[in-house]
Amino acid sequence: MRRTRNTSLDAVVTDFLLLGLAHPPNLRAFLFLVFFLIYILTQLGNLLILLTVWADPKLHARPMYILLGVLSFLDMWLSSVIVPRLILNFTPASKAIPFGGCAAQLYFFHFLGSTQCFLYTLMAYDRYLAICQPLRYPVLMNGKLCTILVAGAWVAGSIHGSIQTTLTFRLPYCGPNQIDYFICDIPAVLRLACADTTVNELVTFVDIGVVAASCFMLILLSYANIVHAILKIRTADGRKRAFSTCGSHLTVVTVYYVPCIFIYLRAGSKSPFDGAVAVFYTVVTPLLNPLIYTLRNQEVKSALKRLTAGRRDVGGEK
Known part of the structure; x- marks a missing residue:
């Protein structure tokens, strides 16, 4: 059981100081530009995919691209929650974040x-x-079912976020208030609690680590069956198309899940590498999604060409 600090102190934390990523002072301007550029490219890239899926009738009628559009929407918001606060770490601005803002x-x-x-x-x-x-795909995965599954994912995500936030901020925080991380995340915040955090760490392990690991295993199981089915395809062109469709998704999943599992299955860790690892699934993955799905997906590239050609035609008529 974790040792607790004295909670009889009068001081109560009203804000936190995010120390951000450790970096040499002479690289501050360079890192500011790097992360600022990443944020802009992430927003533009995901917005492009979102608009392409929405505007092209061939894409927004198919569940695969409905899911891709939702993923782009999530990436835009996730990046907006994380990266602007990270960028502040490389400026003279105050690193303080209010207690409510941290929550x-x-x-x-x-x-x-x-x-x-x-x-x-x-x-x-x-x-x-x-x-x-x-042959059964149109029945097993239609637009209505896809919408219900996506809605279920949003509801489950909201419940998960509420549980973790409530458990984390129900604890007393009486100082210090310096979070040795670039965002307000559970392991970093819990280290500042003035109470026993054993229950929180157990819930974090089960609710985040095990759930993430379970989802990852389900994905691997799906792709094991997919690879087995692809190997049965007789034509090389058919196998290539199938692998191309799945390869992009599997690449993004690996970049997202492996660092995530690494962080949350080691909730009590104080490794200096945790911040660098977390950058992969909080900052890099939202940037990679539009790049991978456009460069490796022939249908998305074709849709982009059709939209571009349509705009040129309209411009020519004018």
């Missing part, structure tokens, strides 16, 4: 992150049905 950031981070976690699992299930059950 809000933790809630939205876990709400959006867990919803994304469930969405990746749904995307793997969709690909499994499309490749392993092609």
Whole structure:
């Protein structure tokens, strides 16, 4: 059981100081530009996919691309919750965040992150049905069912975020108030609590680590069946198309889940590498999603060409 600090102190924490990522002072301007550029590219890239799926009738009528559009929407908001506060770490601005602001950031981070976690699992299930059950796919995964599953992922993510935020901020915080991290996240905040955090760490392990690991295993199981089905395809071109469709999703899933599991299955860790690892699934993954899904997905590229050609035609008529 974790040793607790004295809670009889009169001081009560009203705000926290986010220490951010450790970095050499001479690289501050460079890192500011890097993360600022990442944020802008993340927003533009995901907005492009979202608009493409919405505008192209061939895409927004298919569950796979409905899920991709939702993923882009989530990435835009997740990046907005994390990166602007991270960028402040490389400026002279105050690093303080109000107690309520810290709680809000933790809630939205876990709400959006867990919803994304469930969405990746749904995307793997969709690909499994499309490749392993092609004749029954229109019945097993139609637009109505896809909408219900996405809504369920949002509700589950909201419940998860509420539970984690309530459990974390019901504890007393009487100082110090320096969070050795770049966001208000559970392991970093719990280290400042003036009470025993054993229950919180156990819930974090079960609710985040085990759930994330379970979703990851379900995804791997789906893709094991997918690979088995693909190997049965006789034509090389058919195998190539199937692998191309699934390869992009599996790449993003690996980049997202492996660091996530690494962080939350080690909730009590104080490793200096945790911040660098967390950057992958909080900052890098939202940037990679539009790049991977546009560069490796022929249908998205074709839709972009159709939209571009349509705008040129309209411009020519004018």
